[in-house]
Structure formats: structure tokens, C-alpha cells
Amino acid sequence: MITYKIAAIPADGIGPEVIAAGLQALEVLAARDGSFQMNVTTFNWGSDYYRRTGQMMPPDGTAQLKDFDAIFFCAVGAPDVPDHITLWGLRLPICQGFDQYANVRPTRILPGIQTPLKDVGPGDLDWVIVRENSEGEYSGHGGRAHKGLPEEVGTEVAIFTRVGVTRIMRYAFRQAQSRPRKFLTVVTKSNAQRFGMVMWDEIAAEVALEFLDVSWDKMLVDAMTVRMVKDPKSLDTIVATNLHADILSDLAGALAGSLGVAPTANIDPERRFPSMFEPIHGSAFDITGKGIANPVATFWTAAQMLEHLGEDAAAKRLMRAVEAVCASGVMTPDVGGTANTQQVTDAVCEAIRTTNI
Incomplete structure (x- = not known):
């Protein structure tokens, strides 16, 4: 039996609630499968840790x-900790420290979940958004001068490197190549951002020559938002910069019914470091402690983690269980249901245990 060492970081808000749900489902799945188990270590880092120590995680956090x-x-x-402190104190140091340069966000409409899009249902919206996750607009370079004075200036420098753009473009083309439609859309803003974004377009064209079986097109990011809403069937695999894909993937989650069903994976494709798997819905302090957080995104994220670990059969079993439970109407209020977090979790676990899926 294979034992996987998993670091769990529940962090803030509804995090402990949904991570507990995800771990419960993984435990049941491992018992059903019988070929692997999870050895989980929990790290209670986050805003509570910051209030006690002045840091979101210890200085040797990534080493741990x-x-x-x-x-x-x-x-x-x-609510009481500035967002740039929480993000740059925990999530981004892990992503950048472990060079998790591919952020992968699948989106599709699950059975039983209603989309705000008219005449669109399961099968009509099935995307994978690949986000460059290590540089671009979130490089962390820039500064502020003359603070508090009328002439105060703040700069935020977006950094695009040939290495960074080429490797994420190759990753995106490989993702497209692995999917039935073999179709990629490259998103930039090269009409207005005439240096880094033009380089994105040029490198996309260069890398495309390595993947002659993949068709591709390109869109400006503003036009892309319209296309996602008006013509979702025309899209399949999408690649964009750190900022653009961050925004587009939240839109994608909303179009699929709720951010509560949206997963993501922060991948080091070369497997030099551990990859990190997280639902994208945020800490959601408005519903923290109410027991109604949607665990579906966490289950889907767990399935991505299983795929990365090579447990493809278990990943498929987990997603089939989630789909069966959603189709049966056992869902949280954010997607029109009346069940609470634990009821959805119990239903998914029961589906894993007892059904031939």
C-alpha cells in the first residue's frame, strides 16, 4: 500500500470546515480503494497565527x-487583516517558493446545478483555464515613494520572461492536446499592453509549431469575458496571465453555478517540489461557522490532487460520487439546495462506499 504524505493548511474562514470535509471523503475513498492511504499533517497557519505571531506562517514554513x-x-x-498581508504571507510564498508555475482551474456544469447562462447545461460548458502562476502582474515588484504626500506614487511592475511564458504556453498546449477537442485559446491584452503581452502572442505562435495537432486562437481579455458568457461552447482550454486568468476563472466559476464548486491546482510540472491544491472560493467569512459552506470545490480539488499523485481511478470515483450527489439534489444553499456542509459530505462518502461508481 502506498502512503502519501499530505500537508493540510485549512487557514481562514470556512477553510477548516471544507478541508475537514475533503479529508473525510479522502479517508473513505482510500478505504474503498485499498491501495493507498493518506498520512495527513495539519499546519494551523493563517490569520489566527498572524494575530499571535505577526506572521502568517513561520519563517521556515516552506522548508517544513x-x-x-x-x-x-x-x-x-x-476582515481585520489586510489582504496583501494574508496573500503575500502564506499562499504566494508557497506558490513562488515551490515554483508552482501552472495554476489549473477546470470548470464544468455539474449535474443538478443551475447556471446563470440561458440554454446552457452540463456538457455545454467544459473548460480548463491554465493560469501563469509565478510572474506577470503578481511578481511583487514595485514600490511606493513619498507616502502621504500629494506627489505619492505607487508602481506595480508586471514581469514577463521568455522562460516563464514559454513554459506555461507549452503546459497549456499539452493540456489542450490531452483533451478531446485539442483546442486552445490564448488570452492577452496586446492591443494596449504592447510589450509583455505582444511577447505572449509571439511566444504562443512559436510554441504552437510544436503542437501541430492542436488548433488555437487568441482573444483580448475584455472580449474574452463576452465570449465566455455568449458562446461558452466555443471554448475548451484557455491560457492567460496571472491577473487575467485569476479574474476569468472566477467568472468561469460563477457561470458554472457558484464559486463553491470551483477547484484549482497549483502545479510544479517538473515535480521538484510539492504541488498545492485549493478550492478558489476564498475564506467566505460571511458564512463561516454556519455549516453551509459548499464542500464540492474541495472534493473536486481533492480529485485533482489524486490525479497528480497518480491515483486516477480514485479521482474518477470521487468525481462520480460528487456528480451523483449533486444530481440527487443534495446541495448547499449557494447552488439552490437546502443541505448543510456535513450532509453533503456524508452523502458523497456514502456514494463512495456503497455505489458501483
Whole structure:
């Protein structure tokens, strides 16, 4: 039996609630499968840790994580802690420290979940958004001068490197190549951002020559939002910069019915470091402690983690269980149901245990 070492970081808000749900489902899945188990270590880092220590995680936090097979992470953010402190204090140091340069966000409409899009249902919206996750607009370069004075200036420098753009473009083309439609859309803003974004377009064309079986097109990011709403069937695999894909993937989650069903994976494709898996819905302090957080995104994120670990059959079993439960109407209020977090979790676990899926 294979034992996987998993670092769980529930972090803030609803994080502990949904990570607990995800771990419960993984435990049942491992028992049903019988060929693997999860050895989970929980790290209680986040805003509570910050209030006690002045840091979101210890200075050697990444060193503590580096020998794990994967990181199961939820979300950072608290009303009384500035967002840039929570993000740059925990999530981004892990992503950048472990060079998790591919952020992968699948989106599709699950059975039983209503989309706000007219005449669109399961099968009509089935995307994978690949987000460059290490540089671009979130490089962390820039500064402020003359603070508090009328002439105060703040700069935020977006950094695009040939290495960074080429490797994410190759990753995206490989993702497209692995899917039935073999179709990629490259998103930039090269009409207005005439240096880094033009380089994105040029490198996309260069990398496309390595993948002659993949068709591709390109869109400006503003036009892309319209296309996602008006013509979702025309899209399949999408690649965009750190900022653009961050925004587009939240839109994608909303179009699929709720951010509560949207997963993500922060991948080091070269497997030098552990990759990190997190639902994208954020800490959701408005519903923290109410027991109604949607665990579906965490289950889907767990399935991505299983795929990364090579447990494809278990990942498929988990997603089939989630789909069966959603189709049966056992869902949380954010997607029109009346069940609470634990009821959805119990239903998914029961589906894993007892049905031939």
C-alpha cells in the first residue's frame, strides 16, 4: 500500500470546515480503494497565527512543507487583516517558493446545478483555464515613494520572461492536446499592453509549431469575458496571465453555478517540489461557522490532487460520487439546495462506499 504524505493548511474562514470535509471523503475513498492511504499533517497557519505571531506562517514554513507529496490548502483572508498581508504571507510564498508555475482551474456544469447562462447545461460548458502562476502582474515588484504626500506614487511592475511564458504556453498546449477537442485559446491584452503581452502572442505562435495537432486562437481579455458568457461552447482550454486568468476563472466559476464548486491546482510540472491544491472560493467569512459552506470545490480539488499523485481511478470515483450527489439534489444553499456542509459530505462518502461508481 502506498502512503502519501499530505500537508493540510485549512487557514481562514470556512477553510477548516471544507478541508475537514475533503479529508473525510479522502479517508473513505482510500478505504474503498485499498491501495493507498493518506498520512495527513495539519499546519494551523493563517490569520489566527498572524494575530499571535505577526506572521502568517513561520519563517521556515516552506522548508517544513518541502518533503510532503502534496499540500491541501483552503484560503487566506480575514476582515481585520489586510489582504496583501494574508496573500503575500502564506499562499504566494508557497506558490513562488515551490515554483508552482501552472495554476489549473477546470470548470464544468455539474449535474443538478443551475447556471446563470440561458440554454446552457452540463456538457455545454467544459473548460480548463491554465493560469501563469509565478510572474506577470503578481511578481511583487514595485514600490511606493513619498507616502502621504500629494506627489505619492505607487508602481506595480508586471514581469514577463521568455522562460516563464514559454513554459506555461507549452503546459497549456499539452493540456489542450490531452483533451478531446485539442483546442486552445490564448488570452492577452496586446492591443494596449504592447510589450509583455505582444511577447505572449509571439511566444504562443512559436510554441504552437510544436503542437501541430492542436488548433488555437487568441482573444483580448475584455472580449474574452463576452465570449465566455455568449458562446461558452466555443471554448475548451484557455491560457492567460496571472491577473487575467485569476479574474476569468472566477467568472468561469460563477457561470458554472457558484464559486463553491470551483477547484484549482497549483502545479510544479517538473515535480521538484510539492504541488498545492485549493478550492478558489476564498475564506467566505460571511458564512463561516454556519455549516453551509459548499464542500464540492474541495472534493473536486481533492480529485485533482489524486490525479497528480497518480491515483486516477480514485479521482474518477470521487468525481462520480460528487456528480451523483449533486444530481440527487443534495446541495448547499449557494447552488439552490437546502443541505448543510456535513450532509453533503456524508452523502458523497456514502456514494463512495456503497455505489458501483
